[in-house]
Amino acid sequence: MxxxxxxxxxxxxxxxxxxxxxxxxxxxxxxxxxxxxxxxxxxxxxxxxxxxxxxxxxxxxxxxxxxxxxxxxxxxxxxxxxxxxxxxxxxxxxxxxxxxxxxxxxxxxxxxxxxxxAPMLEENAPEYPFLALLVSGGHTMLVDVQALGAYQIIGESIDDAAGEAFDKTAKIMGLDYPGGPLLAKLAEQGDDSEKRFPRPMTDRPGLDFSFSGLKTFAANRIAAANVDGQEPSGQASANIARAFQEAVVDTLAIKCKRALKQTGRKRLVVAGGVSANLKLREQLAELMAQMGGEVFYPRHExxxxxxxxxxxxxxxxxxxxxxxxxxxxxxxxxxxxxxxx
The missing domain is CATH 3.30.420.40 (ATPase, nucleotide binding domain)
Known part of the structure; x- marks a missing residue:
């Protein structure tokens, strides 16, 4: 076949x-x-x-x-x-x-x-059931997957998806299209001196996401770093990129932890364009190790x-x-x- x-x-x-x-x-x-x-x-x-x-x-x-x-x-x-x-x-x-x-x-x-x-194409493919985090430019959602075709959405973005927020923030920073991967690359050069960004909707119960406000917060920080009409320095931009990325990754990890506890799943599948983000992979791997579970991704391509x-x-x-x-x-x-x- x-x-x-x-x-x-x-x-x-x-x-x-x-x-x-x-x-x-x-x-x-x-x-x-x-x-x-x-x-x-x-x-x-x-x-x-x-x-x-x-x-x-x-x-x-x-x-x-x-x-x-x-x-x-x-x-x-x-x-x-x-x-x-x-x-x-x-x-x-x-x-x-x-x-x-x-x-x-x-x-x-x-x-x-x-x-x-997509992770089913890998040699180490997950077995059903599992929790899935679908995170891309157009969608951010948590799905309880009981079997093929048996999908229950238990959390999703009410405005901008995570990837969309990455791209829009990168555009505000003056990065080329598509800006999400470039922002993640720039974040590697940042330090922790930038003001802590909020972790939206993590201070209340529930599994839904909201990244529009985080994008606005980043825009305000970029504007604040723009002195006398000059673009922020390379280091200032890198610090903002790092703080923004950490906020998105932390938010996704917090919601994944809640969903895993709610569903009792021990397997987490992460897919979509943002699943290639190395910081996200690192943090979710640590989370699943702490919870005695396993995380699965598709290969980057x-x-x-x-x-x-x-x-x-x-x-x-x-x-x-x-x-x-x-x-x-x-x-x-x-x-x-x-x-x-």
């Missing part, structure tokens, strides 16, 4: 092939970072056009990498949502068209389920949007007989994970 996976939810075109007996046999990824960098953020129309240009060549490259032909593909999985509607339509249209041309079934995949299952996670999720759905019916093209720009089962 071989599943072709297509990811096109935002600004990265990902194509991969998952083979039941061998795992991922092809992984192709094209990032639009340079395209959108000029504008300081993703331009949806440009993203859609670039997916049109890149998806078919990447599919051809993936087939060549996996040394297989279209007739060897069992089914085609694609990201059905959530995401940018134009970008989603490109991937869905191509998947459905190939399904007709190759006489193969298609499988619409929830983008967040793809991230959630599977943290951001990619076709491998869609191909694997497609394999899981195919095994569960969850296939698209008919040739109608449907995408869901807003699609709660709880409704994907």
């Amino acid at each position: 071989q599943i072709l996976g297509i990811e096109s939810s935002c600004d990265e075109t990902g194509v991969a092939i998952y083979r039941e007996s061998a795992g991922i046999t092809a992984h192709q990824l094209y990032s639009q970072v340079k395209l959108h960098g000029e504008y300081g953020g993703v331009v949806p129309e440009l993203a859609s056009r670039d997916h049109v240009r890149k998806t078919i060549p990447l599919i051809k490259a993936a087939l060549s990498e996996a040394k297989c032909q279209p007739q060897d593909i069992t089914a085609i999985a694609y990201t059905q949502g959530p995401g940018l509607i134009g970008a989603l339509l490109v991937g869905a249209t191509i998947a459905k068209s190939l399904g007709v041309a190759w006489n193969k079934p298609t499988i619409g995949i929830h983008h967040l389920e793809g991230h959630l299952l 599977y943290c951001t949007d990619n076709g491998a996670m869609i191909a694997y999720a497609g394999y899981c759905q195919y095994k569960s007989d969850k296939l698209d019916v008919g040739h109608e093209i449907k995408v869901y720009p807003r699609w709660p994970l709880s409704e994907a089962v």
Whole structure:
């Protein structure tokens, strides 16, 4: 069995092939970072056009990498949502068209389920049940995962996601797009002389997140460091970056600890773009060691949007007989994970 996976939810075109007996046999990824960098953020129309240009060549490259032909593909999985509607339509249209041309079934995949299952591609894969922290530019949520398709959201962001707060703060600091990873890199040069940043919503019960106020606090500290219209010094910027990152990481760790105690889980899965953050990985590893549990991550290339996670999720759905019916093209720009089962 071989599943072709297509990811096109935002600004990265990902194509991969998952083979039941061998795992991922092809992984192709094209990032639009340079395209959108000029504008300081993703331009949806440009993203859609670039997916049109890149998806078919990447599919051809993936087939060549996996040394297989279209007739060897069992089914085609694609990201059905959530995401940018134009970008989603490109991937869905191509998947459905190939399904007709190759006489193969298609499988619409929830983008967040793809991230959630990405650690399953590692040699040390977690067993069900587990607690999942999905943390990216668009989403921050805690999910109690009882089994494949059995997902209960027990906490989520009520405004900016953690990755979004990273990117917006980096933009205020004058860092290039995408700024989150650059801010994390700058934080490595900081010291602890900067004023302590708040850990939002940790002084009250509950598992929800809020990072909008933290972003505003950072903006005020950046403005305070701007003397006589001059940009903050390199060290001042690094100190602010460090204080901001520590606040985000501490907040995520505190909420994870609460959720682990509430659910009784001993396994923690961390996925999404921010899961690549080294400070977050270090702190959550310490937390799980203290709690006698274990933490699982996807490898770095599977943290951001990619076709491998869609191909694997497609394999899981195919095994569960969850296939698209008919040739109608449907995408869901807003699609709660709880409704994907």
